[in-house]
Amino acid sequence: MWKSFVGVAVLGLLVACQGDDSAQETDLFAEETTITELPLTSVSLDNLEAFQPASNNGWQVVGDAYADRTKSHDLSVSEGTGILVSQGQDAVLRTTWEHGDMDLVLEFMLAKDAQAKLRLQGRYEVSLNDSWGQTEVTPESCGGTGRQAPSENACKAPGLWQHIQISFKAPELDNNGNMVSDARLAQVILNGETIQQEVTLAEASATDASPATTPLVIQGQGIAIKRLEYKQYGGDQMALRNMQYAVYEGMYRNPDTLASLQPEETGSTDTLSFRVGIQDRDMVFSGEMEIPRAGNYLFRLSTGGESWLYIDDQEVVNNQFSRNYQQFFYGGRYLEEGTHPFRIVYANRDESLVLGYQGPGIPWTTLTTVASYRRSKEVDPLPIVVENEPVIQRGFMMHGKDKNAYAMSVGLPGGLNYAYDVNAYAPLQVWHGDFLDVSLMWRDRGEPQLEQPMGANLPLVGVPTVAALSGENPSWPDSIGADQNPFTQRGYRLQNGLPIFFYHYKGVAVEDFLHATPDQTGLQREVSFDFGDTDKQELMCLLGSGRTIEQLPNGAYAIDGKRYYIENIEAAGHEPKIRQSGGQEELVVPVSGDSQVRYSIIW
Template sequence: MSLRSFLLHGSMALVLAACSTATEQPLSRPEALPMEELSLDNLDAFTAADPGWRVAGNVYASRQQPHYLEAAEGKGILVFTGAKSNTALGTTWKHRDMDLELDFMLSAGANAAILFQGKYPLQLKDSWLKDSLVAGDCGSVAGQPPLLNACKAPGLWQHLEVKFKAARSGHPQDSATAAGFAEVILNGRPLHLEPALAAAAQDIALRQAPAAGPLQFLVQQGPVAFRNIRYKTYGDARIQLADMQFRVYEGVFKNHDTLKLLMPVRTGRTDSLTYRVGDKRAHLVLEGKLQVPATGDYIFTVQSGGPVRLMIDSNQVANNGGTRNFLDVYYGDTTLQQGEHFFQLSYANYDESLVLRYEGPHIPFTALTTPASERPVEPSPAMEYPVKGMPVVQRGFMQHQGEVNPYSIAVGIPGNINYAYGLVNYSPLMAWHGRFIDVAEMWHERGEKQLAKPLGATLELAGVPCIAELSSADAAWPAAIREDSSSYTNRGYKLLPGGLPVFFYTLHQWAVEDYLHPREDGKGLVREVTITNQEPGSGNAWWLLGSGGIIEKLPDGSYAIDDKRYYIETTADVQIQHNKDEYRLVLPLQPGNKTVNIHYSIIW
């Protein structure tokens, strides 16, 4: 073959390879290994229990009556309704490092704790609406109160996520490192900025790390309930790297297979996995062996400032699709046998950032790349928008159900109650107690994201249109309104003398005025809606008060919405509808009525 033919053949190969990869997109992969679930069909997963512990199928706790909780027969919920205080229930298994997720419910005035390794408590207490938090309030660990009050009302399910690190002993002459709560998240809000350390006095005296211990549920004042208890326990085994080499190529390539046609400009051996062994604006290949400690499923993540691909045993495991956004994380999963596996990490170094992490059987997410290989990001400074003597209103973008809503308005009200309203679907997006919003991403530098971030634990609402004309009661509810919809007409909003907005819009002949304000007791929001039928005698419409999972009418007359995620109180003649997997609390609008006034409270 002549040199000209060889070059032409090589150019064609490059073009074909580039074309074949241009459409390659990263696949959607699991982002974590599944957690183990603690069976609550009975009490077999626990050691001998006080008679006050039982399993139930449903529970109801009054938010007005202290220490009152009813439990219905069934399974799936762990309940303590006994009279004794300081009653603990421990698992039959023991743990050291672990991740824990669960839902808990407190009766009014209840106080309980979860003891990690049987000795390190995380406090669960009815701290609803408490302004000043102290050690012992809900979410406290290691004698440290939480940063904010994320506690919901008694009788509602609350979601808790914890990462616990067991103590470690070093040299025999050294004292043990204290156990730590690396992460505590209550109802979606982190409660501690730094890992909170805790050490039992006897462990300090013995200068040793405590042995593995059970997970315990301690009730100091009940009743309380738990469900959806899921966990991961971790050991000390990790993947080890061996026989690592690198190759550096001139240029950067989105198609990693292009490198097969090129000669490296530099090669060598390395004892660490980092982009720093390569060059800026050059392509780097790192390869070697993974010493895998246990057979099982593994999740790998890549994060880089340029195209990156991870191969294990010649199979592609993760690929970022060629992006240069070094903040985006891409996932891949594979099953590995215990022992030695060949890996190759190919990286086009545009922006000097390369991170490879993995999770495996009883192994938490761990970085294989060095810390110096990750590009540090300076966080935006907090810019709190304070609420003082009058309500404040801020237009902007807000995160709602995992997506950015660009047509939202945040309303902050004195008395630590706030909400956000969607100006396309004409409905509340979320509500929260506490401080108002952080506007740093609206104003810092170029303010590209335009995001306003609530400073409290948010109650996310459905955000769907609240009025709809349906062919029948069980017809599908509209999920959204197009911005250019001719059926719904936005007529804007006005500020009342007190500073709160009233929203106006129409659906065909139905003219709506929507006004939200705090309850007199400060425990939620009141929604006052006035609907005028401009063509009395025609139309068949419904008003949606709440939707989601199971809706129950409670003994106190209120409604628990979306499987006891929040309450609605109303005296209106409402109906509970069930359509496929969704429940709806609705009020039919009678076509003969010219004006309908709807009044209800949202409590969480």
């Protein structure tokens, strides 16, 4: 028994992730779930068995790692398993497995001034050097190739966990092993920012005859790795055969209706495209899928009208009557090797039909023709440039999966930026680098009204900063209704071009001011409280929230699994404490009188 599912994502490039096909795959779709990517192969870091013994010198398996961001090459460890660390001088680690075309995902931590690199197929370099704080990127910056600099510096502070995704295309070789086309990086994403795209790679030491697959090499010192996953590609792809089409007058929301109707046009076709049919008509494609090997196959469908995909007479994808041709709907099935009948039903309202799939050893591949995709007009970026004075911009902003309608973005000279929720009175996110792209506010109709950070942004929790808590282990308020806002006398004023946000909460006057730290590496936040004539009461001030919070040896706090730091806390003599709430940890300080809470946010 199998179950189909539906998932939704914005149309765009998705890094494909498929596990090693050397082992029998389990049916991912046996349970109802939502999947938009096939899983990667995860390399165990509980030991060094996935790496060649001769290359283990300088590498060790540990339970945790800590790097003081202010001390060069400082990286200390604690006993345990799950994290791979190199503290040796330019230590080299080679995998026991080899690869050709591959997607690679790595979560890593760098010491200050660390120098490390990945060598894809042992030859093609991607830098993992510490480049945090660099104002100019070079080919040696994190994510560079040794010859090609990244498009921006998305590197995080030393001691924080970072995330890199690499899509690598191996060189094409002739039958004698000679190179026909160069290797390339299809894409590199560092901490959520695309920093390399379609970059041709040169070998560090070229050879006339290179093997098609060779090991991955990790080299350097002052680096810790807690996640290493990959997906390899190669082999035959799916083929579509014996395709027929039928066009029906009208469009129906129930595909079963067509069984009782006579088509007004039928025929055979060698392509999948809406252009085979007629606008404002229902279309049905049918044929056979030739599956090259058994495994999990994931499909995505994007259409300008109602659509369904059936395989073996079972529904696999249903677009839920959507006409948004920029949105993919997902469904999957475990398919045995061989022939499987398929059928696509499509209401051709807006003339766009795109069907793609991903399978064992097969990256995302489009089955429809290029001409079957209705392209939206490309929108050129419209950046707001910060020069010598701060810049403020109001607009909508995505915060996680939600559109926040109360965002105020502030750009500081020197490349520090933040967005603030002027309804909840809390920072939403922070980022280094360029300020905002407002093309979705001003190009064409500007309907999305979205301002988009132009650097690698760090989302913060975005809930109210101040709360009065009562009872045993109460939850922190997680939302503020526009018509039930507890904050009164709200607004902001400018000081040297920067906003100071102010409001009253339970009779207490609160001011919130964010500005650059003295060394320009992060933001300093000052939250001031004036109780006036109100009865003395204890409020709590939220500094940070995440899955885990830990105090580090240097006194700083690592928030949300070492995603960012809270440092230099001053709270009128009160000590911060970590509390549990709703499955999260929160760093808070009590406030009981006229005072100021001051701390730094470093990422």
